[in-house]
Amino acid sequence: MTVTSVRTPRSSPPSIALIVVAAVLAAVLLVPLGYVVSVVADVGWGTLEPLIFRPRVGELLVNTVLLVVLGVPLTVLLGVGGAWLVERTTLPGRRFWAIVLVAPLAIPAFVSSYGWASAVPSIHGLSGGLLVAVLAYYPLVYLPALATLRGLDPALEESARSLGLGSWAVFARVVLPQLRLAILGGGLIVALHLLAEYGAFAFIRFDTFTTAIVVQYQSTFAGPAAGALGVVLSVLCLTLLVGEAAARGRARYARVGSGAVRAAVPVRLGTLTAPALLALTALGAAAVGVPLASVVRWLAHGSSWSQPELPSALTQTVLLAGGGAIAAMLVALPLAWLTARHPGPLARLLEGSSYVAASLPAIIVALALVTVTLRVLPGLYQTAFTVVLAYVMIFLPRALVPLRAGIAQAPVALEEMARSLGYPPLLARLRVTVPLLVPSLAAGAALAGLGAANELTATLLLAPTGTRTLATQFWSQASAIDYPAAAPYAVALILLSVPAVALMYAQSRRWGAR
Amino acid sequence: MTRRRSRAVLAAGLAASVLGLTACSDDAETDPVAAASDDTLVVYNAQHEQLTEEWAEAFTEETGIEVVLRNGNDSELGNQLVQEGDDSRADVFLTENSPAISLVENAGLLAPVDQATLDQVPEQYRPASGLWTGIAARSTVFVYNPDELTEAELPASIMDLADPSWQGRWGGAPGGADFQAIVSAILDLEGPDATSAWLDGMKDNATVYQNNIATMKAVNAGEVPGGIIYHYYWFRDQDGTKENSGNTELHFFGNQDPGAFVSVSGGGVLASSENQDAAQQFLAFLTGTTGQEILGTGYSMEYPVASGVAANPALPALDSLQAPAVDPSNLNSVEVTDLMTDAGLL
Numbered sequence: 001m002t003v004t005s006v007r008t009p010r011s012s013p014p015s016i017a018l019i020v021v022a023a024v025l026a027a028v029l030l031v032p033l034g035y036v037v038s039v040v041a042d043v044g045w046g047t048l049e050p051l052i053f054r055p056r057v058g059e060l061l062v063n064t065v066l067l068v069v070l071g072v073p074l075t076v077l078l079g080v081g082g083a084w085l086v087e088r089t090t091l092p093g094r095r096f097w098a099i100v101l102v103a104p105l106a107i108p109a110f111v112s113s114y115g116w117a118s119a120v121p122s123i124h125g126l127s128g129g130l131l132v133a134v135l136a137y138y139p140l141v142y143l144p145a146l147a148t149l150r151g152l153d154p155a156l157e158e159s160a161r162s163l164g165l166g167s168w169a170v171f172a173r174v175v176l177p178q179l180r181l182a183i184l185g186g187g188l189i190v191a192l193h194l195l196a197e198y199g200a201f202a203f204i205r206f207d208t209f210t211t212a213i214v215v216q217y218q219s220t221f222a223g224p225a226a227g228a229l230g231v232v233l234s235v236l237c238l239t240l241l242v243g244e245a246a247a248r249g250r251a252r253y254a255r256v257g258s259g260a261v262r263a264a265v266p267v268r269l270g271t272l273t274a275p276a277l278l279a280l281t282a283l284g285a286a287a288v289g290v291p292l293a294s295v296v297r298w299l300a301h302g303s304s305w306s307q308p309e310l311p312s313a314l315t316q317t318v319l320l321a322g323g324g325a326i327a328a329m330l331v332a333l334p335l336a337w338l339t340a341r342h343p344g345p346l347a348r349l350l351e352g353s354s355y356v357a358a359s360l361p362a363i364i365v366a367l368a369l370v371t372v373t374l375r376v377l378p379g380l381y382q383t384a385f386t387v388v389l390a391y392v393m394i395f396l397p398r399a400l401v402p403l404r405a406g407i408a409q410a411p412v413a414l415e416e417m418a419r420s421l422g423y424p425p426l427l428a429r430l431r432v433t434v435p436l437l438v439p440s441l442a443a444g445a446a447l448a449g450l451g452a453a454n455e456l457t458a459t460l461l462l463a464p465t466g467t468r469t470l471a472t473q474f475w476s477q478a479s480a481i482d483y484p485a486a487a488p489y490a491v492a493l494i495l496l497s498v499p500a501v502a503l504m505y506a507q508s509r510r511w512g513a514r
Numbered sequence: 515m516t517r518r519r520s521r522a523v524l525a526a527g528l529a530a531s532v533l534g535l536t537a538c539s540d541d542a543e544t545d546p547v548a549a550a551s552d553d554t555l556v557v558y559n560a561q562h563e564q565l566t567e568e569w570a571e572a573f574t575e576e577t578g579i580e581v582v583l584r585n586g587n588d589s590e591l592g593n594q595l596v597q598e599g600d601d602s603r604a605d606v607f608l609t610e611n612s613p614a615i616s617l618v619e620n621a622g623l624l625a626p627v628d629q630a631t632l633d634q635v636p637e638q639y640r641p642a643s644g645l646w647t648g649i650a651a652r653s654t655v656f657v658y659n660p661d662e663l664t665e666a667e668l669p670a671s672i673m674d675l676a677d678p679s680w681q682g683r684w685g686g687a688p689g690g691a692d693f694q695a696i697v698s699a700i701l702d703l704e705g706p707d708a709t710s711a712w713l714d715g716m717k718d719n720a721t722v723y724q725n726n727i728a729t730m731k732a733v734n735a736g737e738v739p740g741g742i743i744y745h746y747y748w749f750r751d752q753d754g755t756k757e758n759s760g761n762t763e764l765h766f767f768g769n770q771d772p773g774a775f776v777s778v779s780g781g782g783v784l785a786s787s788e789n790q791d792a793a794q795q796f797l798a799f800l801t802g803t804t805g806q807e808i809l810g811t812g813y814s815m816e817y818p819v820a821s822g823v824a825a826n827p828a829l830p831a832l833d834s835l836q837a838p839a840v841d842p843s844n845l846n847s848v849e850v851t852d853l854m855t856d857a858g859l860l
Binding site for chain 1: 556563582583584585586587589590592593594596597598601603689690691694721722723724725727728731735737758851854855856858859860
């Protein structure tokens with residue numbers, strides 16, 4: 001079987017039912033964006049203008065923009081640098097370091113912030129926010145960079161070398177341009193995370209739009225001032241999304257030619273080995289060591305494990321996040337099917353709207369759902385359904401990306417073969433295609449579910465009365481400065497995240513090796 | 515053929531998603547309110563979780579009535595109740611400070627409190643309307659680090675803290691309902707212009723913390739010389755490990771200063787509640803001897819206000835604090851958040 005026959009989808013027109021379902025789902029996903037637009041329309045520009053053009057918004061804008069402008073390049077530097085060291089050099093213990101570098105992903109940013117705040121109590125403001133956020137989020141660049149480096153054909157670099165370029169020049173002029181998609185994509189995800197993060201920044205007194213919206217919400221519920229800040233935040237997110245799409249360009253990165261890619265010859269680090277090891281050790285200590293040491297220190301505090309709420313918080317987290325994971329897969333399935341099997345303007349539109357929806361921070365999604373369920377669908381107000389819906393809106397891309405890849409890789413020909421052997425179409429699909437999708441369904445569900453298990457802002461605003469999740473319990477203890485009581489929840493959150501991180505790591509290696 | 519195939523898969527997928535989603539929404543374990551019997555009392559709780567849990571446990575033990583809490587911040591839950599209106603599932607609303615419950619009262623959402631309950635509470639701790647009642651009280655204090663501030667340097671009035679000489683020398687938590695209640699007292703006593711000017715001064719001078727405990731912790735660590743908090747955070751920590759207050763002292767403003775403001779925590783029954791009886795019983799319990807003794811002897815360190823129950827002996831007597839006379843129903847939370855938003859503190 002050639003690569004072409006696997007990849008090329010049949011461009012038959014999609015069924016009306018598929019289009020209707022996908023369009024309805026995409027419309028539901030756009031509710032938060034609709035909320036932002038309706039705030040502007042409802043409240044009116046007259047009320048909104050003084051709430052937007054005031055010095056406080058200026059301060060928040062400076063903080064938030066600086067955070068992104070400084071934070072993203074730092075994560076790119078750490079992510080790409082780390083990936084290059086473990087993938088392309090003679091660094092001793094490369095496999096070990098490859099895992100150390102991805103480990104911070106298993107520590108939710110607000111747990112890391114708690115760890116740093118208890119180790120260095122004076123940490124605060126932009127520098128503190130940058131430190132915590134960069135350490136928590138650089139793996140989001142590291143993983144795609146690792147996958148890309150692994151898949152690069154060394155022949156290009158060898159040609160450049162034979163034409164007289166030195167090692168650094170080869171890296172800058174040949175390797176780096178090929179990492180463009182990984183850097184842009186990873187950078188975008190980091191930037192959106194920075195804009196959406198609440199807990200990590202609130203904890204160390206760094207004000208961004210998201211933390212200010214939560215404070216406004218706590219002072220006025222879903223009032224116009226919270227909405228006004230939400231409008232500005234949404235504009236920032238959408239600007240990033242459009243900017244990234246424009247910066248991608250139309251260049252093609254696929255390798256053409258026959259045969260398999262050879263393994264690259266590792267660059268000799270020589271005298272740079274010691275500094276490189278030192279840098280990686282420092283990074284690992286700061287990103288993983290400090291938060292874990294703090295958690296362990298508070299656990300040793302004795303009273304820490306007498307948390308009667310822990311088992312019920314664990315159950316409720318698993319139920320809500322599990323519901324979120326299943327629902328996200330069910331929503332992703334028709335959207336992914338449409339884009340993978342029936343590509344065209346319609347598919348692009350629907351897919352685009354799902355990414356626009358997911359780029360809005362959890363706080364906006366939560367404000368939108370509070371408002372909509374309260375005013376339009378009171379039956380859904382403060383129900384687990386609404387929490388699950390919020391999780392779908394926030395974490396859909398995590399489900400969509402692996403699923404779409406899975407569908408694209410499932411050969412249509414196999415299904416057709418089954419039908420030619422007498423299976424009815426539905427049975428053919430269930431027996432042949434669905435089993436092929438199991439790994440990508442599982443991957444997507446795990447990633448979405450683990451995102452949901454760590455979710456704080458939307459859960460705080462939307463959860464049914466009496467519901468406590470690990471994240472909300474952690475937050476309530478940690479913000480009351482009861483550090484020992486928060487520690488067991490931190491451990492549970494970290495342990496729950498480990499499988500998803502292992503999965504992401506395995507995936508990045510597999511994609512790279514493809 | 516393709517069309518039929520897609521449709522079939524889609525129908526199956528859609529059916530599965532509907533099933534999946536309804537399964538989630540019916541999930542009793544994640545929705546205690548839906549799971550609980552109709553008699554369960556839903557309390558929108560802005561008081562400290564730990565305190566209300568102590569109350570709820572003792573109440574359930576006495577009456578057999580189960581209680582679930584929706585925890586939040588005063589203004590958040592107050593505004594939420596107003597937006598929910600008659601559809602609210604809340605039976606009882608408990609606050610830390612009175613402005614949020616006045617907000618709900620002014621929206622016409624509260625049912626009159628039983629006369630027998632009101633009779634347990636002295637008049638100065640409840641509004642004349644009888645639509646809610648005080649359940650506890652707390653005093654504003656200035657916590658300071660004696661290494662950074664001598665007694666002579668202490669502010670005579672909370673209003674002094676807006677003076678440029680206090681730049682970078684005090685902290686507070688303007689995002690919290692406690693601080694907003696203190697501002698509402700300043701507004702009531704000094705008027706909007708003075709309040710606005712004071713808030714501008716605060717914006718220039720104060721370090722902003724997430725809450726009272728974080729403020730106290732920073733003062734204790736010497737990050738900032740002083741801070742505005744409520745008294746009980748300090749007494750609780752002193753009673754326990756002293757980890758966050760060991761290096762600090764309290765300064766009570768006294769002298770009827772706005773900074774000596776004693777804030778009344780409120781409790782009310784929602785008019786829309788279908789559980790009026792149990793809700794009234796709960797308020798009667800809170801203001802009765804058992805409920806108030808939990809304040810006097812438990813972890814809370816807040817002041818009891820009813821049934822003649824004495825405060826924890828570690829606290830200075832409530833009537834010795836020279837608090838300014840503020841009618842709790844006059845405190846206005848909406849104007850306060852507007853003024854604080856204008857000052858750039860929110």
